[in-house]
Amino acid sequence: MDYQSMQLHQLADGLRARDFSSRELTEAVFSTIERKEPVIGAYITLTRDLAMRQADRVDELLSAGLALPPLAGIPGALKDNIATSGIRTTNASRMLADFVPPYDAFVWRILKQQEMVLTGKVNMDEFAMGHSTETSAFHVTRNPYDTTRVPGGSSGGSAAAVASGEACFALGTDTGGSVRQPATLCGIVGMRPTFGLISRRGVTSFSSSLDQVGPMTRSVRDNALLLDALAFFDRKDAQSVERRSDSFVAAMEEPFGQPVIGWPQAYFESGDLLDDVKHQLEKARDFFELIGARIVPIDLEMLDACMAAYYILSSAEGYSNMNRYDGIHYGHRSDHAETLEEIYTLSRSEGLGAEVKRRILLGCFALSSDNFDAFYMKAAKVRTMVVREFEEVFRTCDAILTPVTATPAWHLGTHPEELGGNKYSNDRFTLPPSLTGMPALAVPAGLTDAGLPVGMQLIGPRFSEGTLYRLAAAYEDAHGLLPLPGEVKA
Amino acid sequence: MSITDYESVIGLEVHVELNTTHKAFCECSTTFGAPPNSQVCPVCLAMPGALPVLNREVVDFAIKAGIATHCTIEPVSRFDRKNYFYPDLPKAYQTTQNDFPICTNGYVDVASGDGIRRIRISQIHMEEDAGKLMHHSEGTEIDCNRCGVPLLEIVSEPDARSAEEAVAYLRKLRAIVRYTGISDGKMNEGSLRCDVNLSVRKKGEEAYGTRVEIKNINSFNFVARAIESEFKRQVELLESGGTIVQETRRFDEKTGQTYSMRTKEDAADYRYFPDPDLVPVRVTKEEVEAIRKTIPRMADERKASYMVTYQLTPYEAERLTEDKEMSDFFEDAVAHTSYPKILVNLILADISPLFTEDTVEYPVNPVSLGALSDLLGEDEINSNTGRRILKSLLENDFDPKAYVEEHQLAQINDRSVLEPIVQAAIATNKRAVKDYLGGKETALRAVIGFAMKATQGRANPLLVEEMIHEAIVE
Ligand SMILES: [Zn+2]
Numbered sequence: 001m002d003y004q005s006m007q008l009h010q011l012a013d014g015l016r017a018r019d020f021s022s023r024e025l026t027e028a029v030f031s032t033i034e035r036k037e038p039v040i041g042a043y044i045t046l047t048r049d050l051a052m053r054q055a056d057r058v059d060e061l062l063s064a065g066l067a068l069p070p071l072a073g074i075p076g077a078l079k080d081n082i083a084t085s086g087i088r089t090t091n092a093s094r095m096l097a098d099f100v101p102p103y104d105a106f107v108w109r110i111l112k113q114q115e116m117v118l119t120g121k122v123n124m125d126e127f128a129m130g131h132s133t134e135t136s137a138f139h140v141t142r143n144p145y146d147t148t149r150v151p152g153g154s155s156g157g158s159a160a161a162v163a164s165g166e167a168c169f170a171l172g173t174d175t176g177g178s179v180r181q182p183a184t185l186c187g188i189v190g191m192r193p194t195f196g197l198i199s200r201r202g203v204t205s206f207s208s209s210l211d212q213v214g215p216m217t218r219s220v221r222d223n224a225l226l227l228d229a230l231a232f233f234d235r236k237d238a239q240s241v242e243r244r245s246d247s248f249v250a251a252m253e254e255p256f257g258q259p260v261i262g263w264p265q266a267y268f269e270s271g272d273l274l275d276d277v278k279h280q281l282e283k284a285r286d287f288f289e290l291i292g293a294r295i296v297p298i299d300l301e302m303l304d305a306c307m308a309a310y311y312i313l314s315s316a317e318g319y320s321n322m323n324r325y326d327g328i329h330y331g332h333r334s335d336h337a338e339t340l341e342e343i344y345t346l347s348r349s350e351g352l353g354a355e356v357k358r359r360i361l362l363g364c365f366a367l368s369s370d371n372f373d374a375f376y377m378k379a380a381k382v383r384t385m386v387v388r389e390f391e392e393v394f395r396t397c398d399a400i401l402t403p404v405t406a407t408p409a410w411h412l413g414t415h416p417e418e419l420g421g422n423k424y425s426n427d428r429f430t431l432p433p434s435l436t437g438m439p440a441l442a443v444p445a446g447l448t449d450a451g452l453p454v455g456m457q458l459i460g461p462r463f464s465e466g467t468l469y470r471l472a473a474a475y476e477d478a479h480g481l482l483p484l485p486g487e488v489k490a
Numbered sequence: 491m492s493i494t495d496y497e498s499v500i501g502l503e504v505h506v507e508l509n510t511t512h513k514a515f516c517e518c519s520t521t522f523g524a525p526p527n528s529q530v531c532p533v534c535l536a537m538p539g540a541l542p543v544l545n546r547e548v549v550d551f552a553i554k555a556g557i558a559t560h561c562t563i564e565p566v567s568r569f570d571r572k573n574y575f576y577p578d579l580p581k582a583y584q585t586t587q588n589d590f591p592i593c594t595n596g597y598v599d600v601a602s603g604d605g606i607r608r609i610r611i612s613q614i615h616m617e618e619d620a621g622k623l624m625h626h627s628e629g630t631e632i633d634c635n636r637c638g639v640p641l642l643e644i645v646s647e648p649d650a651r652s653a654e655e656a657v658a659y660l661r662k663l664r665a666i667v668r669y670t671g672i673s674d675g676k677m678n679e680g681s682l683r684c685d686v687n688l689s690v691r692k693k694g695e696e697a698y699g700t701r702v703e704i705k706n707i708n709s710f711n712f713v714a715r716a717i718e719s720e721f722k723r724q725v726e727l728l729e730s731g732g733t734i735v736q737e738t739r740r741f742d743e744k745t746g747q748t749y750s751m752r753t754k755e756d757a758a759d760y761r762y763f764p765d766p767d768l769v770p771v772r773v774t775k776e777e778v779e780a781i782r783k784t785i786p787r788m789a790d791e792r793k794a795s796y797m798v799t800y801q802l803t804p805y806e807a808e809r810l811t812e813d814k815e816m817s818d819f820f821e822d823a824v825a826h827t828s829y830p831k832i833l834v835n836l837i838l839a840d841i842s843p844l845f846t847e848d849t850v851e852y853p854v855n856p857v858s859l860g861a862l863s864d865l866l867g868e869d870e871i872n873s874n875t876g877r878r879i880l881k882s883l884l885e886n887d888f889d890p891k892a893y894v895e896e897h898q899l900a901q902i903n904d905r906s907v908l909e910p911i912v913q914a915a916i917a918t919n920k921r922a923v924k925d926y927l928g929g930k931e932t933a934l935r936a937v938i939g940f941a942m943k944a945t946q947g948r949a950n951p952l953l954v955e956e957m958i959h960e961a962i963v964e
Contacts, residue, residue, distance in 0.1 A: 083539050091538065103532050105539060204538040209766035238543050238769050317766050320571050323582030324536040328632070344575055367573070367761035376763055 004165040008222040012070045022055035022073030029075040032165045039488040041141045042161040046120035054117040072115035077167035080121040083202035092136035093126045095351030105202025122157030126353045128206045135355040144485040149409040152182030159186035170216045177430025179214035180442035184404040184455030187482040189223045195437030196241035199234035205321040207314035220472040224248040244463045251466025262298035262397035272406045280445040280454045306431045312379035319363025394461040404442045408452035441468040444482045498721040501648035501687040514640035515542030526633035534638035536580035548640040551672040558666045561596030569765040578621040588762045591615035600658035610647040653717040669814040690724045700734040716741035800830040816845045826860025829867030855887045862890045874947045912957045915940040
């Protein structure tokens, strides 16, 4: 069955019309997985048996005439930093390679209640620290549009699984851009919602004040539908916020009207922004203007400061959050440790990868009493200033249009430098929404001449997800979905 | 110079374990003594993705402590992370309030010599306990039941000047936490723990000396001994031309000495920063006022009222109010006697030692003790008999008046009954009488003792003494 050309609401309709069963759909997804997975490498753990049981259950409920939520019976994947009771949750780290949590993340629990079918746990950068999914302790994941290239990261497994049809949707997590950047590099839609809109409970913390779960889907409509299924208040997440929209799908369907879209000139003038990317963004801007939006140039000065602030704050929090992986209570413990000191040093040396260690050291440095004021405090101040800068812009703008990344996907084993980009600043555009807690949606803008996906980012004030979906849906309706990637070659 | 030319400057950091139903950041029980690791969950075991949510009861308890110590209750306070590795700390950081504590600028007044010493409190902050390590020959086991149990840390200014004042301050704090019901204040179970900061200086000097911290002392007695020995050590060191190093020391209960643990140079950098998992703690004026109404009358207030109502001395009133249970007991008993002073003597001499740190119920029925006070006050029994009756009352309760009648314990105040007994006493103890007349005052005791014995202790001893005196002198 050709489920890949269908959006989630169409799959939901098909299941209810009995055009196909959840079992058939799930088997079709797993046959794609069997075919493509040896090349793509999206998954760390497949949960086929569970998926089939869940699918059969949905088929029974549907044939009993029950009204089920839209996601019921549709196979999706979870990033492997989302706790799944009884199913190992590795965070793509040797440290937690055998860790089976005795609890469910809030998002997994509510999706289970909505009868989703779980295909498995997908690959990521170790502890979500990275841009290419290459820091995974297990294996690399390949970009379905060009399997010699990275899928982006850290939610690279999620993005690759959705783009290749190895899942109908996926959850990722976004700290500095980890949903939006891989979504863009793999040609799918990724939303980083307002901070607190989706509970973080049971999602491994990298940087607690920045981490957000985000829906990753092929289409904008799918994304709104998935966010509707995820955004619930959780009293056990102190940062959880109540949603302000009953339905993001309904908000998306409202008339386009005459929105004001900010165009941050400075974002498009830096040297490493590839012409291909720039042209796609300009075309998108012109399209929005054509259908009634007012485009206004805006000044956003703090992009470079955002970079520094982001790396300091995320590494500081990451340092503190990573210290619990000490070989004492759970996780990897070195076989060679004899003293307490050795349990700590050897277990962590063996269990954690180079990128994680780099961030721990950076955070440890920024928080030390000698450096605290010059680094951590300064970064916290920058964060406050960035929030003000954006709030000021949103007094006149409904949304801001920016690139997601400076370049499309680069080759495995290299860096964005090979495309004229910069390893650390390539995805700097995704950082301001992370720091400000404002929602940002990454949507495919088109393909480069070489056939690589390029994305645009729409940023809005807090709780403006409906507006962002509405703008993106208008673009998607006019341009259609990106063509599916071709069959993979082994 | 001698040791009397120096004074100690003492600040105290007191950790109070709160008896909230649940832990500070999860819903685990805090009950003491449960089987190891039976009161744990993903949050207090720091499993990946587990998130803390502040238990509001902890805030209420902190506010109670703040009100009772005259603190400002801050409208906004914040939790920070104190990062360090230790096997009893699964998160590898302690959640605590470093920069913005919930209560600031309070004080506690304690009796000192004839006057009062005000010990200022710089801050009270909320934090959490760690687990417990159990070492055996085969290795070390970790019990995480205490992980995340809420604590208050009450930090004083360096205002105490002696071991007595420091201990008086601690007793006062213990009374406060027990009066407010936020902790059982048991030092032996670790519900109240104390770090002492001590420096010395010559009397009359303003500047502080280098301070030394003595960690984790767990009884009032040890606090006093640690202070005295550390004071002596520092003075001797200075007198012999040495200098004090800023360091952390521990008190050894066996030797009564303090020993160096680490100097400032090896002090850990805890890399404090705001805990991003928690939101700022907000407290409204209305909440503070509502909590203020729930606080029972505090020790100072009771003390003042006892001194006026019952003409008690400051010492008596202070002792009675040190412990809320004892003070409640006094109030219950005093309603049943016309002789409050006698009641107070009975309580302070014979009953107060029975109010231990673990007391949950009264050791004796306050109504019976009131009746006993009346019997003593009316001279119906003498103090010996009183003590004997009290001893029986501690075993099981009865009506002392009926008991006295039943056992014919009433004091003999009748001269005609005592007269032959006094004569017999003089006759049998001629030598003692002679000694007494020769100037040996104490010799009379043997004569009185004989008469008391002959009446099974029921004779009024003062009357007996008077009659003997009359008989032999005339
Ligand atoms: Zn717990």
